[in-house]
Amino acid sequence: MSYSLMNKDEVVGKVLGLFLSKKGYSARVPKQRIKVDENGILGDKFYAKEPNRSLLVTSFSSYQMAMNKGIMVGYGKLGENIIIDYNPYHLPVGTEIKIGDTILQITQLCTICKSLTKIDSQLPKLLKRDRGVFVKVVKSGAITIDDKVSINYINLH
Numbered sequence: 362m363s364y365s366l367m368n369k370d371e372v373v374g375k376v377l378g379l380f381l382s383k384k385g386y387s388a389r390v391p392k393q394r395i396k397v398d399e400n401g402i403l404g405d406k407f408y409a410k411e412p413n414r415s416l417l418v419t420s421f422s423s424y425q426m427a428m429n430k431g432i433m434v435g436y437g438k439l440g441e442n443i444i445i446d447y448n449p450y451h452l453p454v455g456t457e458i459k460i461g462d463t464i465l466q467i468t469q470l471c472t473i474c475k476s477l478t479k480i481d482s483q484l485p486k487l488l489k490r491d492r493g494v495f496v497k498v499v500k501s502g503a504i505t506i507d508d509k510v511s512i513n514y515i516n517l518h
Contacts, residue, residue: 374447374510376460377421380437381405389437397463398501402442412497413468417441418458419493420448426491432481440474441493445510449494457513462502464513467494 380389384406396403401415408415419441427434436444449458449467456467471493477484 372509372511374445376443376504376506376508376510377446378436378441378444379504379506380442380444382407389440389442391437394503394505395442396501396503397465397498399498401498405442414495415498416443416465416496417471417493418443418445418449418465418496419471420444420450420491421446422448423488423491423493426487427481427484430483430487432484432487434480434484438480439477439488439492443504447510450491452494452512457499458496459511459513461504461508462500463498463504464500465496466499468497469495471495 379392379395381392381395381402382405383390397416400409400412401407417440419439421444423439424434424436424444443460445460449456450470452458452467454467454469458465458467470490473485473489474492475485477488
């Protein structure tokens with residue numbers, strides 16, 4: 362596996378919101394800070410269920426796309442755990458994203474979720490390739506709102 366090293370200190374964005382899923386709640390619960398390890402978000406109902414899809418990172422650009430079509434969607438409604446002001450959808454699988462003191466690795470693009478039709482029937486098709494990226498935790502730690510986001514490596518295989 363070969364990697365192209367990017368400037369590790371190059372900040373590309375910041376964390377705008379953090380959310381977790383709690384048993385008994387249908388909506389994501391907003392948080393100021395979350396702790397993550399190789400099994401996902403501590404305290405999340407999906408913790409240790411699918412480590413390669415342990416977190417969903419969404420870009421603010423997804424919300425902008427919806428707003429541009431007149432669809433008003435509140436943060437967390439797209440099912441994300443982390444919303445950032447950088448669009449990671451063009452990054453290849455294997456790319457590592459550093460947020461706070463954690464390192465997350467992109468494992469796949471988020472698939473279409475039919476539950477988005479509850480918000481608006483156009484939303485699944487509109488966000489087909491722009492809803493988010495699933496990541497696994499490579500380095501455990503804490504993530505806080507306003508933490509800086511940087512790209513560590515891009516997998517070139």
